Amino acid sequence: MSDASVSQKRPLGLNVLIYAFIALWVVLAAFPFFWTVWGSFKVEPDFFSRESWWNAIFGTYTKAQNDGNAFTGNGYYGAWVTKEFWRAVGNTAIVTVSVTVISLTLGTLGGYALARSGQRYAFWILIIALVFRAMPHITLVSGYLLPFFQLNIWGVLPTSIIVLVAINQPFTLWMLHSFFLSIPKDLDESAMVDGCSRFEAFRRVIIPVMWPGVVTTGLFSFLLAYNDFAVTSMLLSSDNQTMVPKISSFLGSVQEQGNVMFAVAAVVSATVPLFILVLFFQRQIVSGLTAGAVKG
Amino acid sequence: MPHKTFFAFILPSLIAMVLFIALPIVSVIVQSFHVEHGRVLVQVESCQPFGGCTTETRVDTAAMAELRAEAPMGQFNGFGTYLNRGHLAVNEIGAILSSNTGFGDVVSRIYNLPFYKALSFTLVFCFVVTPLAMALGFAIALAVNALPKPTKGPVIFFSLLPMIITPLIGSLILYWMIQPNGIVGATLQNLFDNPNLSLRQSPMLTWLSLLFYGVWTNAPFSFVVFYAGLQTVPGDTLESAMIDGASRWERIRYVIIPHLAPLATFVALVQLMDNFRVFEPIVGFSAEANATSLSWMIFNDLSGDAQLFGSAGATSVLTIIGVIILLTPVLIRTWREFNHKVV
Numbered sequence: 357m358s359d360a361s362v363s364q365k366r367p368l369g370l371n372v373l374i375y376a377f378i379a380l381w382v383v384l385a386a387f388p389f390f391w392t393v394w395g396s397f398k399v400e401p402d403f404f405s406r407e408s409w410w411n412a413i414f415g416t417y418t419k420a421q422n423d424g425n426a427f428t429g430n431g432y433y434g435a436w437v438t439k440e441f442w443r444a445v446g447n448t449a450i451v452t453v454s455v456t457v458i459s460l461t462l463g464t465l466g467g468y469a470l471a472r473s474g475q476r477y478a479f480w481i482l483i484i485a486l487v488f489r490a491m492p493h494i495t496l497v498s499g500y501l502l503p504f505f506q507l508n509i510w511g512v513l514p515t516s517i518i519v520l521v522a523i524n525q526p527f528t529l530w531m532l533h534s535f536f537l538s539i540p541k542d543l544d545e546s547a548m549v550d551g552c553s554r555f556e557a558f559r560r561v562i563i564p565v566m567w568p569g570v571v572t573t574g575l576f577s578f579l580l581a582y583n584d585f586a587v588t589s590m591l592l593s594s595d596n597q598t599m600v601p602k603i604s605s606f607l608g609s610v611q612e613q614g615n616v617m618f619a620v621a622a623v624v625s626a627t628v629p630l631f632i633l634v635l636f637f638q639r640q641i642v643s644g645l646t647a648g649a650v651k652g
Numbered sequence: 653m654p655h656k657t658f659f660a661f662i663l664p665s666l667i668a669m670v671l672f673i674a675l676p677i678v679s680v681i682v683q684s685f686h687v688e689h690g691r692v693l694v695q696v697e698s699c700q701p702f703g704g705c706t707t708e709t710r711v712d713t714a715a716m717a718e719l720r721a722e723a724p725m726g727q728f729n730g731f732g733t734y735l736n737r738g739h740l741a742v743n744e745i746g747a748i749l750s751s752n753t754g755f756g757d758v759v760s761r762i763y764n765l766p767f768y769k770a771l772s773f774t775l776v777f778c779f780v781v782t783p784l785a786m787a788l789g790f791a792i793a794l795a796v797n798a799l800p801k802p803t804k805g806p807v808i809f810f811s812l813l814p815m816i817i818t819p820l821i822g823s824l825i826l827y828w829m830i831q832p833n834g835i836v837g838a839t840l841q842n843l844f845d846n847p848n849l850s851l852r853q854s855p856m857l858t859w860l861s862l863l864f865y866g867v868w869t870n871a872p873f874s875f876v877v878f879y880a881g882l883q884t885v886p887g888d889t890l891e892s893a894m895i896d897g898a899s900r901w902e903r904i905r906y907v908i909i910p911h912l913a914p915l916a917t918f919v920a921l922v923q924l925m926d927n928f929r930v931f932e933p934i935v936g937f938s939a940e941a942n943a944t945s946l947s948w949m950i951f952n953d954l955s956g957d958a959q960l961f962g963s964a965g966a967t968s969v970l971t972i973i974g975v976i977i978l979l980t981p982v983l984i985r986t987w988r989e990f991n992h993k994v995v
Contacts, residue, residue, distance in 0.1 A: 366798070370900075374795045378807060381792055384868065386810040388825045389817075391835065395828075404833040412835065462665040469661030473653045479990055481662070483983065488673045490975045492929030494947045495968035498954055499676030502683065502961055506724060522672030525665050554657045583818040585932050586947070590954060600820050604935060607824075620828065623821050634812050638805070641812060645873065646880035 389627065396624040397427040400617050431621030435606075441622050443595075444602035448582065450513055451598055455520045455581035456574050459528050462521065463577075464570060467532025468558060472541070482533065485526035493523055493586040500591065511593030519591060520581050527580070528573055534647060535569030536562075572644035575637055582630070599626045677972065684965030687729035688958070689719050726962060733966040740970075741765045767967070770944040773859070774974075777945065778927045781866035786919055788867060789874025790912075794904070796875070797882050808876075815872035823936025826865050858942035865933050870926075874919050881915045882908070921982055928971075928978060946971045 394412070395403035401417040411417060415426035422428050435441045470478050500519060504510040539562065547557040582600075589601035597605065603626065606619045634641065659666075692715040699705040735742045748761045762768050796807055814822060829836045832850045841849045851857045885908055893903050931947035934940055940948065946967060953964035 371798075374798050377791065378795050378799065381795075382807060382810045385814050385872070388829060389813060391829065392825045404828070404831065405838070406833045409835040409838055462668060466662040466665035469653065469658045473658050475653075475655075475658070478658070481666070483986060485669070486986075487976070487979060487983075488669060490925040490928075490979055491673065491677075492931070492947050492971055492975070494929070494931060494950045495680060495971050496673060496676045498950050498961065498964040498968045499678075499680035499683070500672075501954060501959065502724060503676075503679060518668070519672050522668040525669050526673075529665060554653065555660075558661075579816065585818070585820045585935075586951070590951075600818055603824070604820060619824075623824055626818065626821055627825075630816050630818070631813075634809060634816055638809055638812065641816070642808065642876050642880070645876045 389631075392620065393624050393627075396431050396617070396620045397429065398617075399428060399430070400614065403620065404616065431617035432625070434615055434618040435622040435625065439606065439610075439618055439622075441599075441602065441625065444597055444599045445625070447513060447592075447596055448598040448600075451517055451520070451588070452578055452581040454517045455524065456577045458517070458521045459524045459577040460570055460574050462525060463528030463532050463573065464566065465558075466525070466529050468536050468562060470529060470533040471536035471539075472544075482530065485529050489526040489530070493584070494590075496523065497586055497590045504591070510591065511596060513592070513596055516588055516591045516596075516598075519587055520584060523587065524577050524580050528577060531573045531576065531644070531647065532569060535566070535573070538569075539565060568640075571637075572640045572647070575633070575640055576644055578633075579630075680965045680968045680972075682965075683725060683961050684733060684969045685728060685730060685962075686725040686965075687733055687962040688726045688960065689716065689723075690727075692716050692719065729962060733962045734970070737765065738963055739767045739966050741767060766944070766949065767970075770946050770949045771974075773862075773943045774928060774930060774945045774947075776859070777863065777866055777930045778924055780863055781870055781927050782920060782923045784863075785867045785870035785923060786874045786916065788871040789876075789919075790878050792871065792875040793878035793882055794908075796879060808879075811872050811875055813872075814869045815876075817869070819869065819932035820936050822869055823865055823933040826861075826868070827937045830861055852937075852939070852942070855942040858937070858939045862930075862933050862937060862939060862943055865937070866927065866930070870923055873923065877915055877919050878912055881912045885911050924978055925975070928975060946974070 391412075398412055398415050398418045399421055402411045402415055405411040418428050419426050470482060496519075501510070504515060509515045543565070544554075544557040544561050547561045548554065552560065585600045585604065588598045589604060592598065592601060594605065599622070603619060603622050606622060610616055610618050692712040693709050694712040694715075695707050696710050697705055697707045734740055737744055744765055745762065748758055752758045752761070763772060792811065796804055796811075799807065817825075828834050830840075830851050831837045832841060837849075837851060840851075841847055851861045889907055890903060893907050898906065929947050930945045931951060934943060934945055934948045935951075940952070944952075950964045950967050950971070953960040953967065
């Protein structure tokens with residue numbers, strides 16, 4: 357497709373159309389983020405301006421309330437210090453890292469077994485995993501609550517971590533299964549001919565070559581844990597909340613007190629790690645999305 | 653691989669899935685057949701020195717606590733919860749069908765029942781957003797493919813943002829912009845010269861903004877997959893199509909689209925599954941007055957002061973049945989392919 361001859365013959369009108377369309381899409385995709393980041397350093401009457409949105413750009417009210425300075429960090433101070441958003445950030449770090457590590461550990465073992473088995477039941481496990489993958493998370497949550505209350509394990513981080521790991525397993529299994537299929541069978545089988553047990557072969561031969569697939573899968577496990585709202589908002593007590601449920605519980609209280617900017621600052625704070633993630637792992641994310649697609 | 657080794661490898665993963673996916677499904681089903689205990693009422697006679705005696709009816713909290721401890725799930729209710737007004741509303745539908753003033757009346761009255769209201773938004777969201785997002789994603793893929801190399805990276809970077817963003821946060825960001833005092837909302841007010849215009853005021857506009865959010869957040873996934881697919885379109889076929897005098901459009905129609913068709917099925921499947929659980933945008937847009945979804949109904953039952961496990965369970969089971977119906981064609985096809993491979 358990337359024929360130079362094809363692109364050179366493109367008429368001018370079509371080129372204009374393509375560039376205009378791409379420009380429109382990039383603005384649509386990126387502008388909301390930049391606007392919110394910019395606005396998070398303003399005061400509320402500027403960012404939510406009834407008069408004119410130029411106020412948000414020039415910071416009219418921010419200057420008036422802030423000795424002529426057009427930027428203010430009050431929203432961030434309010435969110436992180438007054439509302440103790442740092443606690444939620446810490447909880448999110450614990451949850452996402454644990455979920456990613458545990459999911460990958462279980463997923464590599466299981467995915468490897470599924471890729472090498474070839475038995476009928478391996479196929480069935482994959483199909484059931486596909487059905488599980490389609491379950492809306494909130495339907496499972498309504499099944500957890502009552503047993504967790506009874507067992508008295510509701511509200512703490514480990515419970516949410518385990519639940520997120522389990523919810524994540526179907527996807528992890530599918531992804532790593534198709535990744536291990538792309539590693540030639542001969543590799544571990546020759547190790548076994550040399551006298552390794554299956555597990556030794558896995559440890560000595562497969563583990564050294566599996567990292568690209570594991571990193572890609574890990575990114576998606578991280579995203580699932582990071583982006584989750586249904587599970588963490590229902591299963592964590594208010595002291596243990598992670599960022600996303602914390603922001604949602606912000607909304608109600610903060611709006612009444614006229615502190616919406618706290619929520620805006622918190623939202624921007626929660627967006628930054630994702631930004632960095634895409635910046636550094638763009639290629640892995642793209643290849644991960646496509647790997648799933650090619651396998652179907 | 654011997655069975656024993658296979659299960660040794662996959663056991664941890666299986667245990668996690670059985671304990672936290674399969675058992676909760678069973679638990680949801682059991683819950684859906686139960687309903688909260690009725691309130692235990694006691695007659696209390698309170699006498700005052702000069703006022704005489706009055707009897708009051710009070711909720712006996714001690715007896716209620718005891719009852720809850722004995723049977724935390726509540727009392728058995730059979731299919732009662734499924735059939736009540738909050739779910740399938742069998743009696744109400746019967747009444748609507750037997751006395752109505754025409755088709756429009758039937759539709760609008762059924763739409764006012766909470767379950768059908770949520771179901772209709774969920775289905776509309778699924779089947780409007782998925783094709784639109786795929787079409788937009790395909791268009792972006794074609795356009796990006798025509799760009800000069802150095803610009804592709806940054807464009808892909810920005811394109812990924814709406815997809816990677818936490819759904820609740822993404823919907824909040826858009827919601828703040830389309831509020832009447834946000835940049836988009838205010839501009840629309842100026843444009844239509846209507847100072848009262850608000851995207852929340854009518855169900856129609858709320859639905860439109862939610863659908864817009866859906867397309868915005870779903871398009872990047874189709875884009876990435878289709879873009880990768882475009883790199884694998886065989887150059888020979890394209891060239892021979894050109895030699896045969898196929899126009900640009902005809903090359904897209906007869907070479908590229910057929911080549912991408914298998915990918916399109918995959919994208920459609922994943923996006924239908926994800927859109928069926930639409931939930932966070934409704935919370936983010938505070939749209940529950942005008943648009944609810946099945947997932948939102950469950951969330952709402954569970955997050956109130958009195959957690960309605962029976963009601964949430966029934967909605968969950970109905971949702972799961974919906975998911976299975978949605979997946980059936982795919983499952984049948986995979987099953988056939990697998991059998992084909994084995995034979």
